[in-house]
Amino acid sequence: MRQSKLFTKTRKEAPKDEVSLNAQLLLRGGFVEKQTAGVYNYLPLGLRVLNKIQNIIRQEINAVGGVEILMPTLTQAENYKATGRDKTMAEVLFSTNGQNEALYYLNPTHEEIVTPLIKNFVQSYRDLPISVYQIQNKFRNEARAKSGILRGREFSMKDLYSFHATELDLDEYYEKVKEAYFKIYQRVGIGEKTYLTYASGGTFSKYSHEFQTLCEAGEDIIYICDKCHIAINKEIIEEQNSCPVCGNSELKTDKAIEVGNIFKQKTKFTEPFSLKFTDEDGVEKPVQMAAYGIGPSRIMGTIVEISHDEKGIIWPEEIAPFKFHLLNLGKDKEAFAFADDLYREMQTRGWEVLFDDRDDSAGIKLNDSDLLGIPYRIVVSSKTMSENCVELKLRSEALTKLIKIADFWQMFE
Numbered sequence: 001m002r003q004s005k006l007f008t009k010t011r012k013e014a015p016k017d018e019v020s021l022n023a024q025l026l027l028r029g030g031f032v033e034k035q036t037a038g039v040y041n042y043l044p045l046g047l048r049v050l051n052k053i054q055n056i057i058r059q060e061i062n063a064v065g066g067v068e069i070l071m072p073t074l075t076q077a078e079n080y081k082a083t084g085r086d087k088t089m090a091e092v093l094f095s096t097n098g099q100n101e102a103l104y105y106l107n108p109t110h111e112e113i114v115t116p117l118i119k120n121f122v123q124s125y126r127d128l129p130i131s132v133y134q135i136q137n138k139f140r141n142e143a144r145a146k147s148g149i150l151r152g153r154e155f156s157m158k159d160l161y162s163f164h165a166t167e168l169d170l171d172e173y174y175e176k177v178k179e180a181y182f183k184i185y186q187r188v189g190i191g192e193k194t195y196l197t198y199a200s201g202g203t204f205s206k207y208s209h210e211f212q213t214l215c216e217a218g219e220d221i222i223y224i225c226d227k228c229h230i231a232i233n234k235e236i237i238e239e240q241n242s243c244p245v246c247g248n249s250e251l252k253t254d255k256a257i258e259v260g261n262i263f264k265q266k267t268k269f270t271e272p273f274s275l276k277f278t279d280e281d282g283v284e285k286p287v288q289m290a291a292y293g294i295g296p297s298r299i300m301g302t303i304v305e306i307s308h309d310e311k312g313i314i315w316p317e318e319i320a321p322f323k324f325h326l327l328n329l330g331k332d333k334e335a336f337a338f339a340d341d342l343y344r345e346m347q348t349r350g351w352e353v354l355f356d357d358r359d360d361s362a363g364i365k366l367n368d369s370d371l372l373g374i375p376y377r378i379v380v381s382s383k384t385m386s387e388n389c390v391e392l393k394l395r396s397e398a399l400t401k402l403i404k405i406a407d408f409w410q411m412f413e
């Protein structure tokens with residue numbers, strides 16, 4: 001992509017009403033633009049990052065047998081009355097009236113939709129298990145939305161729901177999804193800082209699990225067992241002050257951001273919607289269910305919070321908007337033609353490259369490059385051209401080096 005074709009512009013300063021660091025850097029880089037508190041537009045560079053995160057999630061959930069669907073955003077109030085969540089979730093539900101005063105909600109989660117949906121396709125144990133997911137925007141009427149894209153009123157969510165004949169089958173699948181989640185965090189670059197965290201399971205299970213990423217901007221406190229590399233959250237520390245795996249009571253506290261949660265709901269939602277099946281002996285039983293959430297937009301915000309320096313964002317390679325940022329610092333026609341040829345060749349090879357072909361000063365281009373945080377910066381100037389070289393710098397390192405063009409092609413092939 002040619003940077004001259006990007007309609008977005010970088011900003012020296014973030015708007016004054018943005019207090020969170022993720023929103024400040026994302027706004028300054030032109031990745032997102034605020035609509036209103038907790039509601040953001042995703043611009044070309046930001047959408048590329050979000051799509052990459054979503055695709056990694058998609059690949060890993062497909063790998064554990066999840067089947068992708070798309071459920072509606074809008075749902076009739078009756079479904080929430082059936083589970084009582086029109087009352088218990090009233091504070092965060094956005095509602096709207098349709099024709100004849102019919103009440104609708106904008107879904108904050110989809111148990112009320114997926115459970116009656118699956119009921120249409122399940123009669124016997126032969127129809128189970130089923131594992132379906134979607135990647136969609138969800139809505140929560142947050143009292144305060146000052147955390148940028150970490151806590152939005154509208155946000156991207158991958159929600160997976162699995163349905164099983166037995167608790168044993170549910171337990172086995174739950175473990176598989178747990179592993180898939182760690183693969184996702186590893187691939188998006190936050191694996192090392194992310195802890196499986198024990199949380200309250202409500203009335204149906206002893207524990208549920210959150211995935212918490214260590215971060216100064218985190219709103220949660222977690223209690224870490226270094227021996228097991230797991231953590232427990234605040235609700236659990238009030239019930240027990242030791243590690244649920246090894247019993248260790250020397251737990252260290254740290255701030256963290258919740259980047260996912262998985263929950264064995266068992267029959268909590270299948271009973272209100274009478275989602276039942278007939279087992280091998282002809283006995284009718286309620287279906288066992290679990291739900292697994294992970295927020296792509298929140299992951300994007302978390303990465304910015306933990307991977308940046310004073311100059312801007314440092315994107316991990318697998319989710320960066322582009323792999324290469326090609327900058328032409330030469331002022332004459334020859335340098336531009338040299339850089340332009342390089343850009344075309346990189347494109348021919350299928351390399352993802354943003355080409356700063358703008359008629360701006362070297363200072364502006366270098367500052368913008370640091371702010372945008374693309375992993376490999378390739379600089380072309382009259383000097384590099386005269387030596388038939390490019391200058392390569394990793395965004396995560398200070399060192400620059402001159403590389404012969406022929407070696408450059410080999411290096412990344």
Ligand SMILES: [Zn+2]
Pocket residue numbers: 225226227228229243244245246247248
């Ligand atoms: Zn432990």
